[in-house]
Amino acid sequence: DVKVTQSSRYLVKRTGEKVFLECVQDMDHENMFWYRQDPGLGLRLIYFSYDVKMKEKGDIPEGYSVSREKKERFSLILESASTNQTSMYLCASSVGYGAPYEQYFGPGTRLTVT
Amino acid sequence: GENVEQHPSTLSVQEGDSAVIKCTYSDSASNYFPWYKQELGKRPQLIIDIRSNVGEKKDQRIAVTLNKTAKHFSLHITETQPEDSAVYFCAASGAGGGNKLTFGTGTQLKVEL
Numbered sequence: 687d688v689k690v691t692q693s694s695r696y697l698v699k700r701t702g703e704k705v706f707l708e709c710v711q712d713m714d715h716e717n718m719f720w721y722r723q724d725p726g727l728g729l730r731l732i733y734f735s736y737d738v739k740m741k742e743k744g745d746i747p748e749g750y751s752v753s754r755e756k757k758e759r760f761s762l763i764l765e766s767a768s769t770n771q772t773s774m775y776l777c778a779s780s781v782g783y784g785a786p787y788e789q790y791f792g793p794g795t796r797l798t799v800t
Numbered sequence: 801g802e803n804v805e806q807h808p809s810t811l812s813v814q815e816g817d818s819a820v821i822k823c824t825y826s827d828s829a830s831n832y833f834p835w836y837k838q839e840l841g842k843r844p845q846l847i848i849d850i851r852s853n854v855g856e857k858k859d860q861r862i863a864v865t866l867n868k869t870a871k872h873f874s875l876h877i878t879e880t881q882p883e884d885s886a887v888y889f890c891a892a893s894g895a896g897g898g899n900k901l902t903f904g905t906g907t908q909l910k911v912e913l
Contacts, residue, residue: 728905786893791843
């Protein structure tokens, strides 16, 4: 049973703070993803990683960075949090290179920036 | 890049009726089309997927159809039940992105008793 966990369910931060969101998967998946979910906008890809220390920009990378030092862990960093980054953040992982496979999602972190 | 449009944004049906959700995609090289269900307060979970070498796939009350020529795919739920009430997301994986998915904006399905 695949398990994807995220460090916090709810987080409140102040404008300008540096924010770290952590995601851990226990299935030895090569691929990991960070999405943000906003009402009416669906899930939008921020960054993804297909291997340790590898990362690629998604559709909305501005204001975010990521780190993948170990295969099981993928961190999302908000360098200087802003109110427009208030959102639900979802991490996901999937197996394999090449052909796409099912993505397994974490429970999400609801971030509020005040 | 890939663009996925999903309709309708909300759908209300009577229990036992069928529900259909439609999506279109822009990248003709896309080859993988999953559907996710997200219940209130929970994480999205895959319910069915289809690859571009198949035109239709069924799993009990759920089916997905794919028309590559028209670049659209649809989710069909028959004999709807209250537990089908959720937000449904379609997605497409473009050839250039490998495992990257582009999601539609979601459909809120409500099954009324």
